[in-house]
Amino acid sequence: MLEAEEAWWKTEGVAISGAIDRGGTPWLRMFDCLGKRVDEILYPREYQTILRRGYRSGVVWRALEEKSLLPAYSLIYNISFHDPGICCPYTVSLGTAVPLAKYGSPELQARFLPQLSRKDDSVWQGATWMTEIKGGSDLGAAVETMAQPAGDAWLLTGDKYFTSNAGAELAVVAARPQGAAAGVRGLALFLVPRFRKNGELNYFIRRLKDKIATRSVPTGEVELRDAEGYLLGSADSGVYLILEVLNLSRVANSVVSVALAQRAMADALSYAEHRAAFGKPILDQPLLRHQFENRLRGLRSAFALAWESVQLLNDVWMERPPYSDRYHLFRLVAHLAKYWTAEFAVDTAKWAMEVHGGLGVLAEFGAERWLREAMILAIWEGTSHRQILDGLEVMERKRANQLLFGRLAEIAPSKQLQDMESQVEQHLKLPPHEREALAEPLFRKLSVFAAEILASKLN
Numbered sequence: 001m002l003e004a005e006e007a008w009w010k011t012e013g014v015a016i017s018g019a020i021d022r023g024g025t026p027w028l029r030m031f032d033c034l035g036k037r038v039d040e041i042l043y044p045r046e047y048q049t050i051l052r053r054g055y056r057s058g059v060v061w062r063a064l065e066e067k068s069l070l071p072a073y074s075l076i077y078n079i080s081f082h083d084p085g086i087c088c089p090y091t092v093s094l095g096t097a098v099p100l101a102k103y104g105s106p107e108l109q110a111r112f113l114p115q116l117s118r119k120d121d122s123v124w125q126g127a128t129w130m131t132e133i134k135g136g137s138d139l140g141a142a143v144e145t146m147a148q149p150a151g152d153a154w155l156l157t158g159d160k161y162f163t164s165n166a167g168a169e170l171a172v173v174a175a176r177p178q179g180a181a182a183g184v185r186g187l188a189l190f191l192v193p194r195f196r197k198n199g200e201l202n203y204f205i206r207r208l209k210d211k212i213a214t215r216s217v218p219t220g221e222v223e224l225r226d227a228e229g230y231l232l233g234s235a236d237s238g239v240y241l242i243l244e245v246l247n248l249s250r251v252a253n254s255v256v257s258v259a260l261a262q263r264a265m266a267d268a269l270s271y272a273e274h275r276a277a278f279g280k281p282i283l284d285q286p287l288l289r290h291q292f293e294n295r296l297r298g299l300r301s302a303f304a305l306a307w308e309s310v311q312l313l314n315d316v317w318m319e320r321p322p323y324s325d326r327y328h329l330f331r332l333v334a335h336l337a338k339y340w341t342a343e344f345a346v347d348t349a350k351w352a353m354e355v356h357g358g359l360g361v362l363a364e365f366g367a368e369r370w371l372r373e374a375m376i377l378a379i380w381e382g383t384s385h386r387q388i389l390d391g392l393e394v395m396e397r398k399r400a401n402q403l404l405f406g407r408l409a410e411i412a413p414s415k416q417l418q419d420m421e422s423q424v425e426q427h428l429k430l431p432p433h434e435r436e437a438l439a440e441p442l443f444r445k446l447s448v449f450a451a452e453i454l455a456s457k458l459n
């Protein structure tokens with residue numbers, strides 16, 4: 001499966017993907033020729049060629065059929081090396097299918113799961129829409145979309161400000177049921193189809209964002225006006241479901257970040273082998289060679305951390321609250337991985353541009369695309385700040401640091417482990433304000449530490 005994908009990307013995909021990126025954002029056609037609202041997104045035809053390939057290979061159906069996330073994340077890793085942006089639709093489709101498979105009623109599953117699991121080009125896509133204009137970090141305060149019960153369905157009204165994969169046939173949407181508590185605990189998760197039962201549009205796309213990264217993927221603003229929605233799980237457990245959706249996408253983000261860094265480095269390497277300065281290839285200049293060697297070690301570590309988060313997720317993805325200790329361990333590793341791999345990807349993409357010198361900023365050389373694409377990785381699915389603070393929380397409340405050190409004890413030298421452990425313990429004893437304000441250096445250190453230990457067991 002992966003070999004066939006790789007061969008296709010090398011012969012055809014790379015050129016198509018580059019052309020689509022240069023072509024820019026798709027268009028929104030809001031009305032048909034008779035003036036009827038249709039909100040159709042118009043893509044370059046080749047976009048569908050790339051997109052549908054990944055679905056056919058199994059970025060969604062394999063997870064549902066094989067009851068394992070490993071094939072899906074392996075595909076995402078491989079595809080992202082060539083086109084990191086295209087993995088956004090795959091991730092949000094997985095983030096729609098999994099909660100439906102776990103928490104949807106038998107009727108909902110019978111109605112929608114077969115379309116998301118198709119292996120041909122008629123497969124439906126998903127989307128995950130939480131963020132509103134007031135902000136994505138503090139969803140409890142910012143989500144104003146309301147849901148009113150209406151028979152076996154709900155009617156949702158509100159506006160979603162960042163909606164990747166707008167136009168998807170199904171979306172999972174965060175909204176507050178009428179009368180629910182304020183804050184994040186009052187949120188619930190709903191399944192919202194693109195079309196109502198009577199065939200009319202169920203959500204409206206106000207506009208598409210003009211953005212520097214993932215240009216081929218439509219990110220829109222969506223209006224919900226008495227949109228038909230179906231509750232997933234119970235109305236008071238939405239916060240857990242939202243977090244489970246984020247678990248899937250944060251882990252995917254880590255895998256994409258590593259693949260992007262790897263790609264940026266590969267391009268930098270082949271450039272450095274051929275570009276000469278001061279009488280020899282720049283790769284043979286001691287300073288640059290040393291940087292390559294260091295960064296290669298960083299890449300191995302970043303991969304080890306990202307893949308650990310994939311494997312732990314694969315152990316716990318079918319758990320429901322109350323969760324096991326393994327789930328809390330997963331949460332901490334996922335925060336470390338999302339934070340560190342995204343930072344590594346941004347830094348590596350910037351460095352790879354510098355290796356290309358002035359040519360690096362020219363669109364035709366490709367290095368600038370990796371930097372553009374990398375910039376989003378540290379922001380969506382929860383910014384780096386969010387990863388640090390949520391990572392602290394799971395250490396404070398679930399003692400996930402002890403679970404992590406227990407896991408690393410199997411491979412880490414005990415002296416290093418004790419040093420790191422005591423630094424974390426000291427930090428957790430700080431007064432709350434300092435604990436939060438000074439968290440980044442500790443989180444960075446812990447991420448690198450865990451990544452390097454995990455990398456030492458890669459063969």
Ligand SMILES: Cc1cc2nc3c(=O)[nH]c(=O)nc-3n(C[C@H](O)[C@H](O)[C@H](O)COP(=O)(O)OP(=O)(O)OC[C@H]3O[C@@H](n4cnc5c(N)ncnc54)[C@H](O)[C@@H]3O)c2cc1C
Binds near residue numbers: 129134164382
């Ligand atoms: C291209 C693109 C596609 C997207 N697609 C989707 C999508 O499909 N679905 C979806 O739901 N969302 C989507 N998003 C939204 C994304 O998840 C948010 O942008 C992100 O979560 C941050 O929210 P915000 O932009 O509102 O920033 P804010 O929450 O307003 O934060 C602004 C800054 O303040 C920092 N900050 C906030 N709180 C704290 C704190 N306590 N301590 C320290 N710093 C803090 C943040 O880290 C950030 O740096 C998308 C965004 C982009 C750019």
